[in-house]
Amino acid sequence: DTAVSQTPKYLVTQMGNDKSIKCEQNLGHDTMYWYKQDSKKFLKIMFSYNNKELIINETVPNRFSPKSPDKAHLNLHINSLELGDSAVYFCASSSRLAGVPDTQYFGPGTRLTVL
Amino acid sequence: DAKTTQPPSMDCAEGRAANLPCNHSTISGNEYVYWYRQIHSQGPQYIIHGLKNNETNEMASLIITEDRKSSTLILPHATLRDTAVYYCIVRVRNQGGKLIFGQGTELSVKP
Numbered sequence: 001d002t003a004v005s006q007t008p009k010y011l012v013t014q015m016g017n018d019k020s021i022k023c024e025q026n027l028g029h030d031t032m033y034w035y036k037q038d039s040k041k042f043l044k045i046m047f048s049y050n051n052k053e054l055i056i057n058e059t060v061p062n063r064f065s066p067k068s069p070d071k072a073h074l075n076l077h078i079n080s081l082e083l084g085d086s087a088v089y090f091c092a093s094s095s096r097l098a099g100v101p102d103t104q105y106f107g108p109g110t111r112l113t114v115l
Numbered sequence: 116d117a118k119t120t121q122p123p124s125m126d127c128a129e130g131r132a133a134n135l136p137c138n139h140s141t142i143s144g145n146e147y148v149y150w151y152r153q154i155h156s157q158g159p160q161y162i163i164h165g166l167k168n169n170e171t172n173e174m175a176s177l178i179i180t181e182d183r184k185s186s187t188l189i190l191p192h193a194t195l196r197d198t199a200v201y202y203c204i205v206r207v208r209n210q211g212g213k214l215i216f217g218q219g220t221e222l223s224v225k226p
Contacts, residue, residue, distance in 0.1 A: 004158070033213065041200070043159065045213035056213055090158050102208055104151075106158030 003027050004107035006091050012113045013081055020077045021110045023091030031055075032074035033092040033104065034066060043090070049074055050096060078112075086114045118142065119203045124221040127197075133190040135220050137203030140184040147208045148179060150188045152199040153219070159202065162188065166208075193224045 004025045013019055025032065033056075034046040048056035049068040063079045078085060091107040120138040127133040139148065149164040163170055163177045165186070170177045176189040190197055200219040206212055 035214075042218070043153075043202075043214075043216040045215070048213060058213075092158070103161045103164075104159075104214060106160070109156070109158055 004091055004093055004105050006089075006107040006110050008110060009108065010111050010113075012115065014115055015081055015083060017081050018077070018079045019081060019112070020075055021089055021091075021112070023074045023076070023107055025072055025091075025093040025105070025107075027093055027095075027105060029093040029095045029105075030071055031094050031096050032068065032071075033094075034074065034076050035090040035092060035106075037088040037090060037109070039087070046089075047074075047076075081112075081114045083114050086112055088112070118205050118215070119217050121201075121203055121217060121220045123218060124223070126223050126225060127190075127193045129195060129224055129226050130192055133193040133197065133222060133224070135188040135190075135201050135203075135222065136185065137188070138185045139203070139205045142183050142205050143207075145207050146205045148177065148183075148186050149204045149206060149214070150175070150177065150201065151204065151214070151216075152197075152201045154196075154199040159214075159216075162201075164208075193222075195224050195226065198222060198224045 007022045031050045033048045037043045046060050047066045052068045065077045068074045088109045088111050090109045092104045094104045150162040151159045153159045165177045179186045200221050202219040
């Protein structure tokens with residue numbers, strides 16, 4: 001069974017469009033994250049949600065809007081896509097419960113290409 | 116910015132031990148050392164973590180120096196499937212915090 005899943009795996013779109021990437025985890029975790037990996041392979045945190053509450057927002061343009069309908073899902077909506085948004089986006093999850101290892105588990109990534 | 120320094124690349128012969136160093140001279144007393152790896156085109160994968168004692172699991176061993184300013188990840192019998200970028204990260208544990216990835220070490224295991 002897949003622990004952290006993302007859809008779609010690949011997304012090719014035109015500049016100016018609006019798109020969403022979905023993430024789901026079946027690990028029972030209470031914290032979820034979005035990371036961006038650019039063309040130079042640097043992985044950087046974008047957002048983190050704990051129990052549906054935003055706890056990390058790393059100065060990401062407000063064209064990016066995460067939404068957490070429940071603890072198991074964290075979706076990423078991007079408005080007015082730009083060429084520089086082309087990257088691989090990784091979702092991850094972990095637990096903040098005391099006594100539980102806080103290992104982050106990553107999804108397979110969504111490769112976004114903006115033309 | 117990442118608080119760790121790693122060599123950008125290393126080679127290892129298949130079947131031999133791979134020793135990946137990491138410097139973290141500014142580590143705080145409550146920060147743990149974590150290791151993750153990223154195999155090409157996949158999401159990062161947790162390997163191991165430790166505070167000050169050496170740790171071992173089914174994937175690797177982690178050796179942390181007594182002053183905690185550096186550590187070494189050891190893959191005892193590297194296989195071709197261990198070819199990946201290995202990231203050393205220091206962070207406080209169990210606070211739901213972000214992982215700050217540096218450039219990592221690109222390990223190539225060769226036959």
